[in-house]
Amino acid sequence: MTETEAAARATSSSKPSITLIWLNDSRAQRIAWLLEEMGLDYELKVYKRTESHQAPDELKKYHPLGKAPIVVVDGQVVVESAFIVEYLIDHYHPQLKPAESDHKQYMQYRHLMHYTEGSLMPFMLLAYVCMMIRNTPVPFFIRPITGRVADGLSKSFVNPNLVSNYDWLESLLKDQPFFAGDELTGADIMLSFPIESAQERMGGFYSKERYPNLFSWVERIKARPAYKKAEEKVSAVEANL
């Protein structure tokens, strides 16, 4: 049975039992949004980070790496955000990826599924580390030094790379509303985390004037009923943490 046949069979058969293992301040919200877009029921199982902001050890009962998000689909544990998105789309909602016959968009989708966590997020992580270094509690007369270390890393390596990546993402939306064509796909769901984070944190170069397409795209996804529904569910859960 090919994957396409499996997907067709799964789509037509009874609904799967899905649990989403959710952790605060993680990238799990994307998966909640995806599940809402697919119209699938799921149980949200909530875990809270420890005081040192680590994932709690309990997550290791699902997978030895103990990171969220994790989904459990009919007993099958799936980890790694991009793999979760691909797995769910392939099996339950192939409409959320371009058709293979639409070659250019299909290639873009497959590329972006790897690009988001494999290329873009490492630079976002480094930007976060530079910020942490700048804020390291050190005596005030030392602060210029730790600042210099962080600035060296930002200016020579992190910022130029972030700029070229966001410029490229902006260019992808020049003639189309979503990252792999006219319709929302898993690539938009993967990219939502870094692009929304850029808006919140990268004041330096990331502005509405420079990135009008990315700003409109964020408005467009936030207006989707599924996005709102996921946000409401997660907010309700977070209020009780």
Place this chain on the structure above:
Amino acid sequence: MTETEAAARATSSSKPSITLIWLNDSRAQRIAWLLEEMGLDYELKVYKRTESHQAPDELKKYHPLGKAPIVVVDGQVVVESAFIVEYLIDHYHPQLKPAESDHKQYMQYRHLMHYTEGSLMPFMLLAYVCMMIRNTPVPFFIRPITGRVADGLSKSFVNPNLVSNYDWLESLLKDQPFFAGDELTGADIMLSFPIESAQERMGGFYSKERYPNLFSWVERIKARPAYKKAEEKVSAVEANL
């Protein structure tokens, strides 16, 4: 036409024209190894990093992000290491992935294709950044401070995560010679870069005693004729850089 059919057709048809855009000190060697495993001819097009260790601007003529490796297959530009590996295997050598019917190994393969660059490499990158911070040229009386910043990041975040990731990888080889079963797959090719780098750079926790399975695996892949052939080609090219 499904992807499986496309793969079958491509495998049986005439050989594709392949160019591998190669950059020194990059992860492009993996793709050379893969192409040798597949028995495909390819042209190696060599570029050298600039003095500030960046990819040269010429790479942007292939793709706006200007990073290596890039492969051009019959005019189709493919970027992002894991996507290149998946693309080549799907189209020209499906033997390098587990059969879909071998569910557990197929899931492992798909997971590891995302895991290597999406989860493991960011920690490797942070370990490298910590090393750079420790070696930042600062006056000697300041060095303890930059050292403290780097140590803080290493001890609280980077090292514990590297240890749990390598422990997990070690466990995957407990009962099988390769990461997704009894045969070499694209997952081994993806993992070769971080695992070989760990052996070279992570003296602190990464030892033969602690990771005997990973050390044997490295010996096993290095003994493969295709690995040796790629290494020879790349060495010959590097000697002329």
